[in-house]
Amino acid sequence: MAIGEHENGTSSEDPAVEQVGWRHTVTVIKRDPTARFGLYLIGLLTLVATFTWIDYLVFDYAIAEAVWYHPERDPEVVETILPPAFIDGGTWAHPLGTDHRGRDILVRVIYGTRISITVGFLSTAIGMVGGTAIGSVAGYYGGWVDDVFMRFVETIYSIPFLVLVIAFMAAFGRSITYAMVGVGIAVIPVFARLIRSRVLSVRETDYVEAARAAGVRDSQIILRHVIPNSFAPVLVQGTLQIGISILIIAGLSFLGYGAQPPTPDWGQMLSESRGYMLPQPWFSIWPGLAILVTVMGFNLFGDGLQDAIDPKIDN
Amino acid sequence: MTLLKYTLWRILQTVPVLIGIATITFFLTNAMPGDPVDIMIGADVDEALEAALRERYGLDRPVHERYVIYLINAAQGDFGLSIHYGAPVIDKIIERLPVTMLLVGSAYTFGLGLAIPLGVLSAARRNDWIDHLSRVVALFGVSTPSFWIGLLLIIVFSFHLGWFPSSDLVRPWRGPAAVSGAETWIEVWYLSARSLVLPTIALGTLQMAAATRIERSSMIETLQTDYVKLARGYGVSEQTILRRHAFRPAQLPVITIVGLNVSTALGGSVLIETVFNINGMGRLIITGIQTLDYPLIMGTTLFFGLIFLVGVIVTDISYAYIDPRISYGDRE
Numbered sequence: 088m089a090i091g092e093h094e095n096g097t098s099s100e101d102p103a104v105e106q107v108g109w110r111h112t113v114t115v116i117k118r119d120p121t122a123r124f125g126l127y128l129i130g131l132l133t134l135v136a137t138f139t140w141i142d143y144l145v146f147d148y149a150i151a152e153a154v155w156y157h158p159e160r161d162p163e164v165v166e167t168i169l170p171p172a173f174i175d176g177g178t179w180a181h182p183l184g185t186d187h188r189g190r191d192i193l194v195r196v197i198y199g200t201r202i203s204i205t206v207g208f209l210s211t212a213i214g215m216v217g218g219t220a221i222g223s224v225a226g227y228y229g230g231w232v233d234d235v236f237m238r239f240v241e242t243i244y245s246i247p248f249l250v251l252v253i254a255f256m257a258a259f260g261r262s263i264t265y266a267m268v269g270v271g272i273a274v275i276p277v278f279a280r281l282i283r284s285r286v287l288s289v290r291e292t293d294y295v296e297a298a299r300a301a302g303v304r305d306s307q308i309i310l311r312h313v314i315p316n317s318f319a320p321v322l323v324q325g326t327l328q329i330g331i332s333i334l335i336i337a338g339l340s341f342l343g344y345g346a347q348p349p350t351p352d353w354g355q356m357l358s359e360s361r362g363y364m365l366p367q368p369w370f371s372i373w374p375g376l377a378i379l380v381t382v383m384g385f386n387l388f389g390d391g392l393q394d395a396i397d398p399k400i401d402n
Numbered sequence: 403m404t405l406l407k408y409t410l411w412r413i414l415q416t417v418p419v420l421i422g423i424a425t426i427t428f429f430l431t432n433a434m435p436g437d438p439v440d441i442m443i444g445a446d447v448d449e450a451l452e453a454a455l456r457e458r459y460g461l462d463r464p465v466h467e468r469y470v471i472y473l474i475n476a477a478q479g480d481f482g483l484s485i486h487y488g489a490p491v492i493d494k495i496i497e498r499l500p501v502t503m504l505l506v507g508s509a510y511t512f513g514l515g516l517a518i519p520l521g522v523l524s525a526a527r528r529n530d531w532i533d534h535l536s537r538v539v540a541l542f543g544v545s546t547p548s549f550w551i552g553l554l555l556i557i558v559f560s561f562h563l564g565w566f567p568s569s570d571l572v573r574p575w576r577g578p579a580a581v582s583g584a585e586t587w588i589e590v591w592y593l594s595a596r597s598l599v600l601p602t603i604a605l606g607t608l609q610m611a612a613a614t615r616i617e618r619s620s621m622i623e624t625l626q627t628d629y630v631k632l633a634r635g636y637g638v639s640e641q642t643i644l645r646r647h648a649f650r651p652a653q654l655p656v657i658t659i660v661g662l663n664v665s666t667a668l669g670g671s672v673l674i675e676t677v678f679n680i681n682g683m684g685r686l687i688i689t690g691i692q693t694l695d696y697p698l699i700m701g702t703t704l705f706f707g708l709i710f711l712v713g714v715i716v717t718d719i720s721y722a723y724i725d726p727r728i729s730y731g732d733r734e
Contacts, residue, residue, distance in 0.1 A: 238418055238422065239422065241422075242419050242422030242426065242707075245419055245422075245423055245707040245710050246423055246426070246427075246665075246703060246706060246707050246710075247665045247668040247672075247706055247710070248665070248666070248669050249669035249672050249673070250672065250687060250703055251703075253672070253687070253691060254427060254687075254699060254703060255430060257430070257434055257694075257699070258430040258431065258432075258433040259433065260435070330544075330545065334547050335669075338547065338548075338669075338670075338672075338673050341547075341549050341673065341676075342672070342676060342688065354547075357549070357550060360553070361677075364556060364557050365561050371550075371553045371554070371557060374550075375546075375547060375550035375553070375554070378546075378547050378550065379542070379546050379547070379550075382544075382546075383541065383542070386541060387541070
């Protein structure tokens with residue numbers, strides 16, 4: 088008996104529900120203004136992240152410096168902890184103010200998108216691929232394979248995400264890459280269990296029985312039939328999981344285990360702001376707001392997808 | 403199977419998972435760079451002392467031996483000596499665990515106390531203003547980082563309004579003598595409750611939001627079932643349907659999610675304890691990692707897993723209790 092075996096209580100057990108098709112999903116999303124808004128938000132943030140990656144990798148922040156300020160280097164004229172422009176003492180040269188080293192907060196918030204979006208997508212991809220592999224094999228074969236795989240998954244799941252990733256990074260080193268891999272491994276159970284429960288029902292369908300009777304190899308059945316038919320809920324979970332991963336990564340950076348200074352990162356900016364909460368509370372507001380908006384984008388779109396794919400709970 | 407047998411069976415099932423956690427943490431901590439003895443006394447001191455320390459903490463033995471010894475000792479409640487504190491790990495955990503449990507328990511009370519009425523109301527009055535409000539609140543709740551909520555609460559309610567303290571948690575089980583500013587037990591509890599308010603909200607918001615969402619969708623689904631329609635057909639009032647027919651079965655998915663979210667709350671407590679300078683389990687594991695204190699890291703991680711597993715067992719049992727159709731221990 089797996090942890091949380093009753094999870095299917097809300098989702099539909101009938102794989103036929105998945106057959107509603109992509110066209111239907113797209114139609115529902117088009118009609119759902121909040122899901123659309125979420126999608127636009129994700130698109131915009133991904134564009135910003137791509138742009139900041141290019142500026143970082145190819146131009147070494149030359150674009151940012153030419154247009155505005157360098158997101159990492161301390162400025163020559165140091166005006167530390169300026170409030171935002173709309174507050175007394177603020178200046179429109181720094182619309183959101185400056186941080187404790189005089190760097191422009193707006194530039195750092197924009198450039199922080201790079202880490203959050205990238206790590207959110209990639210760690211979820213790691214968890215999705217790993218979880219799909221483990222869950223489909225465990226669910227398809229059943230028996231001792233299932234027992235061994237699922238015990239392993241339960242073990243990982245039993246350790247809180249954050250604790251597991253911190254322990255992982257303590258072992259391998261503090262860097263954003265390890266944080267990303269660590270979060271990816273930590274979320275494997277989420278996908279493994281989801282896929283497994285889908286596979287258990289797909290396995291019993293007639294077409295899988297037929298394929299098996301026709302002598303199709305197990306690996307082919309898993310890849311061609313079982314996984315594609317289990318994919319819709321994974322996509323929904325994946326979208327929501329990107330938001331959760333971004334929250335975890337922000338928490339890690341806040342604790343000092345994510346992005347390392349001077350790389351602009353929201354969680355790390357919040358950590359730096361802790362010493363200035365009394366004189367300059369605005370410093371603590373902006374990076375958190377950026378996290379909130381980003382995660383909300385993924386939640387809105389994920390909810391929309393959920394409604395489109397699982398019409399049982401129509402909103 | 404009787405409830406007692408089922409409970410024992412579920413407890414027995416956690417043993418391999420606990421061994422798994424111990425194994426993972428053991429090998430992760432062993433892969434850590436740096437030498438704890440060097441960190442403790444500095445790299446170049448006399449070798450006799452270093453050897454003595456290594457022997458004391460069992461670091462002179464090969465890895466596989468240490469692993470087996472660790473498992474055997476852990477099974478007996480002995481998690482070794484903390485290198486940083488120079489005291490048994492279990493003592494530190496016993497000191498810190500109640501603090502984290504108080505924080506998590508209080509966050510859960512806050513979260514569920516709001517989520518259940520909000521979710522039910524939301525489902526009962528779909529597309530009404532209360533439904534929109536609760537959905538917006540829940541959406542913000544699941545999208546906001548808990549530690550940021552903590553920072554904002556400190557800025558507003560500690561620094562500007564001065565209503566609640568910004569750090570430390572007064573432990574309600576400590577006597578008036580040990581708590582500054584308190585002369586009676588009542589005052590201790592008052593101070594304790596005050597110091598608990600902000601961390602509770604910061605940690606509980608996510609729980610509240612997650613539970614509200616699942617409560618709402620579960621109630622909506624239950625309200626669409628045939629037996630509810632039948633009851634409506636018989637002219638049973640909406641209120642009675644909600645209270646007597648729909649509420650109880652709708653709680654099953656809620657319980658599942660709430661049980662699984664113990665893990666999220668425990669992870670969140672690491673952040674919230676850092677924000678509010680609360681000396682609980684979360685800060686303990688951070689200290690362990692910063693000082694390369696192997697036994698401490700392993701012990702705390704194992705306990706985090708243990709609390710979660712207890713939460714899941716309680717969930718499963720209450721599940722079986724609420725839904726009499728489930729015969730204990732049946733697969734799928």
